[in-house]
Amino acid sequence: MALTQWGVVLLLTIVAVEPASSVPSIIQITPEKGTVLANDGASGSRRSVDLYCESWRFTVETNDAGLWTRIPGRCVDFVKDYITGERYLAESEAVADNALAHAKVVGVSGNGKDAWVFDIDETLLSNVPYYAAHGFGAEIFDELSFNNWVDLAEAPALLASLRLYKNLQELGFTIFLLTGRSEFQRNATVRNLQYAGYSNWERLILRGDADQGKPASIYKSEKRKEIEDEGYIIRGNSGDQWSDLMGFAVAQRSFKLPNPLYYIA
Amino acid sequence: MALTQWGVVLLLTIVAVEPASSVPSIIQITPEKGTVLANDGASGSRRSVDLYCESWRFTVETNDAGLWTRIPGRCVDFVKDYITGERYLAESEAVADNALAHAKVVGVSGNGKDAWVFDIDETLLSNVPYYAAHGFGAEIFDELSFNNWVDLAEAPALLASLRLYKNLQELGFTIFLLTGRSEFQRNATVRNLQYAGYSNWERLILRGDADQGKPASIYKSEKRKEIEDEGYIIRGNSGDQWSDLMGFAVAQRSFKLPNPLYYIA
Numbered sequence: 001m002a003l004t005q006w007g008v009v010l011l012l013t014i015v016a017v018e019p020a021s022s023v024p025s026i027i028q029i030t031p032e033k034g035t036v037l038a039n040d041g042a043s044g045s046r047r048s049v050d051l052y053c054e055s056w057r058f059t060v061e062t063n064d065a066g067l068w069t070r071i072p073g074r075c076v077d078f079v080k081d082y083i084t085g086e087r088y089l090a091e092s093e094a095v096a097d098n099a100l101a102h103a104k105v106v107g108v109s110g111n112g113k114d115a116w117v118f119d120i121d122e123t124l125l126s127n128v129p130y131y132a133a134h135g136f137g138a139e140i141f142d143e144l145s146f147n148n149w150v151d152l153a154e155a156p157a158l159l160a161s162l163r164l165y166k167n168l169q170e171l172g173f174t175i176f177l178l179t180g181r182s183e184f185q186r187n188a189t190v191r192n193l194q195y196a197g198y199s200n201w202e203r204l205i206l207r208g209d210a211d212q213g214k215p216a217s218i219y220k221s222e223k224r225k226e227i228e229d230e231g232y233i234i235r236g237n238s239g240d241q242w243s244d245l246m247g248f249a250v251a252q253r254s255f256k257l258p259n260p261l262y263y264i265a
Numbered sequence: 266m267a268l269t270q271w272g273v274v275l276l277l278t279i280v281a282v283e284p285a286s287s288v289p290s291i292i293q294i295t296p297e298k299g300t301v302l303a304n305d306g307a308s309g310s311r312r313s314v315d316l317y318c319e320s321w322r323f324t325v326e327t328n329d330a331g332l333w334t335r336i337p338g339r340c341v342d343f344v345k346d347y348i349t350g351e352r353y354l355a356e357s358e359a360v361a362d363n364a365l366a367h368a369k370v371v372g373v374s375g376n377g378k379d380a381w382v383f384d385i386d387e388t389l390l391s392n393v394p395y396y397a398a399h400g401f402g403a404e405i406f407d408e409l410s411f412n413n414w415v416d417l418a419e420a421p422a423l424l425a426s427l428r429l430y431k432n433l434q435e436l437g438f439t440i441f442l443l444t445g446r447s448e449f450q451r452n453a454t455v456r457n458l459q460y461a462g463y464s465n466w467e468r469l470i471l472r473g474d475a476d477q478g479k480p481a482s483i484y485k486s487e488k489r490k491e492i493e494d495e496g497y498i499i500r501g502n503s504g505d506q507w508s509d510l511m512g513f514a515v516a517q518r519s520f521k522l523p524n525p526l527y528y529i530a
Contacts, residue, residue: 054352055359062326062521064363087319094320098329256327 053078057260063242068263071137079136079260083128091258092160099236099255100167106235106252108172115202115232116168117224117251119239120179120189122259124165125155125196137261150185153192161238161257162197173235175201178223178244180216180264182207216264221247318343322525328507333528336402344401344525348393356523357425364429364501364520371500371517373437380467380497381433382489382516384504385444385454387524389430390420390461402526415450418457426503426522427462438500440466443488443509445481445529447472481529486512 053075059065071079082088108114118124130149131137149155169175181189183206190204211219220243224234228249237244237251240259245251318340324330336344347353373379383389395414396402414420434440446454448471455469476484485508489499493514502509502516505524510516 051351051355055355058326058356058523059359059363061323062360064360064520066363066367066518086316090316090320091323094324095327095329098324098331102331253331255329258323 049074050078057082060260060263061256061258065263067265070140070262071260073138076136076138079138080132082260083136084132088258089160092158093163095238095255095257096160096164099164099238099253102236102253102255103168103171103173109233110172112172112174113232114173115176115227115234116173117176117178117227117234117237117239118161118165119241119244120177120181120193121155122158122240122261123238123244123257124158124161124177124198125192126158127155127261129155131261141262147185150181150192151188153188153195155192155196157196157198158257164238165198168236169200174232176227176232177201177204178220179204179206180219182212183209215243216241217243217247220244221249224249224251314339315343322347325525325528326521326523330528332530335400335405335527336525338403341401341403344403345397347525348401349397353523354425357423358428360503360520360522361425361429364503364518365432367501367518367520368433368436368438374498375437377437377439378497379438380441380492380499381438382441382443382492382499382502382504383426383430384506384509385442385446385458386420387423387505387526388503388509388522389423389426389442389463390457391423392420393526394420396526406527412450415446415457416453418453418460420457420461422461422463423522429503430463433501434465439497441492441497442466442469443485444469444471445484447477448474480508481506482508482512485509486514489514489516 053072056065056072056075057078060068103116106114121127127146127149130146134142134145165175177193179189186204186206189206193199193201193204205223207214207219211222214222224237225248227234234249234251236253236255238255238257239245240257241264242256243264245254245256318337321330321337321340322343325333368381371379386392392411392414395411399407399410430440442458444454451469451471454471458464458466458469470488472479472484476487479487489502490513492499499514499516501518501520503520503522504510505522506529507521508529510519510521
């Protein structure tokens with residue numbers, strides 16, 4: 001919610017009032033207007049937009065939405081508020097908590113063959129600074145400008161994932177990084193991962209020439225299969241896209257991180 | 266986020282300040298400590314409970330949470346407000362919209378072999394009246410009292426699913442109902458479905474003696490496989506549990522409905 005990087009500070013004051021009704025209702029906050037809630041027509045419309053965008057996000061995060069190319073125009077403010085606010089952080093932390101709890105239950109066998117697979121973009125690294133400059137997913141994906149952003153190697157860590165990553169290493173899991181980025185981006189990717197605090201992964205797997213054009217779910221399933229064929233047991237898999245997690249050679253448990261910015265098949 | 270039903274109003278003010286740095290960073294807010302936001306301990310705590318429960322629900326709906334037996338005690342009000350409020354309705358409608366859009370795209374082949382599989386509880390029928398009397402998922406599931414509720418045959422339709430059901434029939438899809446309920450509940454289930462407005466399904470599949478004790482994901486996969494072996498193509502599958510949708514013989518597209526009340530493996 002509070003975002004010094006965009007030069008905005010939110011000051012919040014909390015005031016107790018009477019419950020409006022015994023029937024539950026969801027109130028939309030309109031910080032842009034500095035108004036609060038309530039009963040006028042404008043807020044009502046804002047409220048219905050919020051409800052629409054909440055519902056849209058449900059279908060995105062559960063994969064009900066299927067293929068989509070950009071966020072709904074009316075949800076730009078909603079996605080911005082979500083992705084730059086505390087809810088994204090809190091949901092990511094909750095996913096990391098679940099992943100860590102699973103890791104502790106399954107434990108490691110001691111032969112170094114207990115693997116954990118991480119996706120990179122919107123899983124280990126956050127491209128929110130890039131998307132903030134590109135409409136929070138409202139613009140059609142532009143590969144050229146995104147690749148320029150990747151070359152900067154300045155994406156910050158998703159803090160919840162950095163914590164999970166380090167805890168898994170302490171527990172003895174072998175870490176594989178499996179990304180849709182291409183081999184030509186290896187150096188920038190390594191540089192960015194190190195900048196963000198990641199180290200000591202077992203292998204960084206990027207798309208090679210033979211992987212170009214494959215759907216992510218196929219490419220990633222094939223690579224997980226190769227990991228399994230080396231004798232590893234993939235105890236867990238963390239990713240923000242369902243295509244990171246589904247297909248074949250799936251992990252014992254998969255952990256879906258939130259991402260309302262974009263969809264990858 | 267802000268919630269008149271909890272007697273809380275958030276007033277937001279926005280102040281422009283200098284960007285703290287040109288390097289993007291993610292700001293961690295710690296509402297539990299009241300450091301960033303609120304001045305009021307009680308409200309800050311309510312807000313952090315809301316954030317906790319939102320995050321918990323994310324992990325439930327994405328299957329990140331894995332096995333759980335009851336909702337967190339602190340989320341009873343949150344789940345009550347959600348499940349009795351407009352957000353549950355809106356999210357269910359959004360899922361139905363996605364399902365219907367898919368159905369229209371794939372169409373029917375005209376040989377009657379285009380199948381759609383529906384779960385029943387929290388998919389076609391709503392047991393919210395039962396759960397409202399049992400802590401909205403805060404109580405451990407009590408089979409005896411739930412079976413008494415089933416015998417009443419008074420569960421209302423989930424309206425979004427009833428709309429989808431009728432639209433799919435008009436489009437020519439063959440409807441299969443696949444439920445974790447048992448054969449001894451067939452009569453009550455048929456009565457309830459009719460009471461709620463459903464009719465003309467192809468087959469109602471309940472657990473027989475051989476299915477008892479199987480995980481739902483196995484039982485339901487086996488039954489979908491039998492449907493496929495009869496020559497049907499399962500174009501879509503609607504269910505509120507991941508175990509309705511995953512496993513083998515999965516549908517071309519699966520549609521996960523919201524359900525923060527309970528988990529079925």
